[in-house]
Amino acid sequence: MVYTFRQLSVMFFVLTIMGCSSLGYPDKGHGGMAESFQDISMDEYQFSPVMPDEPLGPEHGLRFDWQLAKLQLDALIAEGARWCFPAAVVQALEKQNRIARELEGGLIIDAANDLVIQRKRLNELEQQLDYVLSEISCTPPADITSLRSDLETVSNIYELLNIDNQFAVNSAEINPKYMGHLAEAAFILRGQPSLSLVITGHSDITGDPIHNNKLAQDRAEQVRRYLNIFGIAQARITTESVGDALPLFEGNSEATRLSNRRVSIEVLDVNSSRP
Known part of the structure; x- marks a missing residue:
């Protein structure tokens, strides 16, 4: 369904070549769970895998992993996860935003642990969405x-x-x-x-x-x-x-x-x- 790890890696490489890897996730106090859902697009959560004029370090692998998780969450949202599993989506958004703040703050171990949890959560959500979409379609609620x-x-x-x-x-x-x-x-x-x-x-x-x-x-x-x-x-x-x-x-x-x-x-x- 959504995308394999290899496909997500290729997508990330293409986006990087095109210069679409700017930093711009919400400031602290913005983009909370319910607030995020008002504009569920992940565009505002972009995080550069390599900062300009910054020497490469081990944290850049985590930024790459963060970007892959972002692409996977983007794909799940586009497939309808926000309407089938809204609670799971808003918590994934919250976790994704938290990891970005940890990376910016240099909390490398914390970010690594949260990425393990996030990838597991997204893979489970992908399986759930695959099953549901084989039976029904997910549409926005009337209210x-x-x-x-x-x-x-x-x-x-x-x-x-x-x-x-x-x-x-x-x-x-x-x-x-x-x-x-x-x-x-x-x-x-x-x-x-x-x-x-x-x-x-x-x-x-x-x-x-x-x-x-x-x-x-x-x-x-x-x-x-x-x-x-x-x-x-x-x-x-x-x-x-x-x-x-x-x-x-x-x-x-x-x-x-x-x-x-x-x-x-x-x-x-x-x-x-x-x-």
């Missing part, structure tokens, strides 16, 4: 205003679930502040039965990989347990673990380890469940 309101809700839920979610050392116990965010997110989710969650558990780098993977899974399961208590059906929640494989930040300082003891949560449409 765009209502759609934008729904996306604002998704954005709010996403932010509540992905903040203040750190854990103590070697523990799956949820801190009280995050418990409050879970309760607030669950209250909103009870009125949005079309939304489901994917909870991914993470650990810091202390401990052996087997232990870290189990600990990260326990953290994801603990979050699901409390969401169940707050009224969200277990069938709406999927859990998984990546152990210490995808840290939020690189390093071994106490502050870094705290940030990496976490869960990350995606908000999905029920009909866009992972294949």
